[in-house]
Amino acid sequence: MTDLSMRDAALAVYENAYAPYSRFKVGAAIRTEDGTVFQGCNVENVAYPEGTCAEAGAIAAMAAAGARKIVEVYVVADAPLPVPPCGGCRQKLAEFSDGDVPVTMSTLSGMEDKTTVAQLLPGAFDAGHMANT
Incomplete structure (x- = not known):
């Protein structure tokens, strides 16, 4: 998707979020270097905790492609303040991103x-930490 x-x-x-238990829906979009949005x-x-986060779903779609x-x-949720990705999703984003990649967190109201x-x-665990394996 690019439009x-x-x-x-x-x-x-x-x-489309499926959140019948928490009722806390989250949507995420990630853009790749060719401009495609997942x-x-x-x-x-x-x-619990067998659910998946919005960011993880977008990354899985990206990898599958x-x-x-x-x-x-870009992450959006219905909350009073913008909601950051959870710790696990931060690590997932770091796996496929340079540190300077912009992350926008948004509420439904904008x-x-x-x-x-x-x-x-900060101080993300990365492949460089495994250089001796």
Whole structure:
């Protein structure tokens, strides 16, 4: 997908989130270096913690399509303040992003907070830590 804005892409998939237990829907959009936008929404499961986050879903869609490089992230949730990705998703984003990749977190009403992958996860564990294996 390349015709929607990142916010529109995240909002469109937000509506498809499956959150019958928490009722906390999240939509995410990630853009790859070729301009393709992949979307994901959270999918809960009654057997906690077997659900998946919106960011993880977007990354899985990206990987399934053969892409490996994220250049932009947008996350939207219905909350009073913009909601950052969870710790696990921060690590997942770091796996496929450079530290300076912009991450925009937004509320449904449009309040935004902008940061980078490195600011979300300073000192990220990466492949360089495994150089001796």
